[in-house]
Amino acid sequence: MPLPEPAARRHLHTRSVTYHGFLREDGLWDIEGELADVKTYSFDRSDGREMPPGSPIHHMRIRLTVDEDMVIRAIAVSMDSTPFGECQQGKDPMQQMVGVRLGPGWRQAIEKALGGVRGCTHLRELLFNMATAAYQTVFPWRERERREAGIGxxxxxxxxxxxxxxxxxxxxxxxxxxxxxxxxxxxxxxxxxxxxx
Known part of the structure; x- marks a missing residue:
């Protein structure tokens, strides 16, 4: 069922967030998240350059490699578009999440390692739901394998x-x-x- 009909309005901003899950040939799992923010109008960046409509002000990706216990074995981060050059400093702190388990306490672990000025707000936001994406990737696949083996x-x-x-x-x-x-x-x-x- 769709949302109710909205009031008259003008579209100004779109945030797109996408997650993908992969089973690797080595038995580990890759969970990838991507976030992009775009405006429908032109605007000036902090450095004075004009950004045409549809240009991403934020475009970031994270890849978590996790094992069967949902423990992060590796993390890769790209920040292709950011409003400030200083935002790039948010990549390195993400390595603190290696060794953390996706599960209970996940959001608290993110806040402890990357909260406030210790990390990038948008990378944290993208990271939050990667646990759910990992769960949706790993456990349904494992259940499918169990069903195929006759274990319901x-x-x-x-x-x-x-x-x-x-x-x-x-x-x-x-x-x-x-x-x-x-x-x-x-x-x-x-x-x-x-x-x-």
Whole structure:
């Protein structure tokens, strides 16, 4: 269902954010995020150059390489368009995220390492949702492999990460009853790696 019809308006700005997930041949996973901000009108940069409509004021990419435990093994960053040359200083601090696990405490880890003037606001924003993109890449693929091996969700002995973390995946809800009846109505006991530190 679409949004309600808007009031009369003029389009001024577009922020595009895209994530892609890849299974590498070496068994690791690459999660890539891209952010771009463009205006529909021309404007002057801080250095006095005029930017025509559609020119990105921000255009940034991040690639996280993660292992099966969702621990970051490598990180690559590009900042093709930034409003100030000084923004490029935001790339190097991103290396502090190597060794961090995507999971509970993820946003706090980002803020601790890169918050405030320790990092770039836009890279942080892009990084926040990379954990969700990684989850959407890795776990559905692993579930597919389990199904192909004849191991369905009803055989899980540990609750999946998403159970109990969303209105649809309420442990007393119909979706849980259909897909994970073994956890329906039960308190969840999560592995240590799924609990916040």
């Amino acid at each position: 969700p009803q055989h899980n002995t540990e609750p999946p990460y998403h159970l109990g973390r969303c209105i649809a995946w309420d442990t007393t809800g119909a979706v849980t009853l259909r897909y994970y009846p073994q956890f329906f109505g039960r308190p969840l006991r999560r592995p240590a790696k799924d609990r916040p530190a």
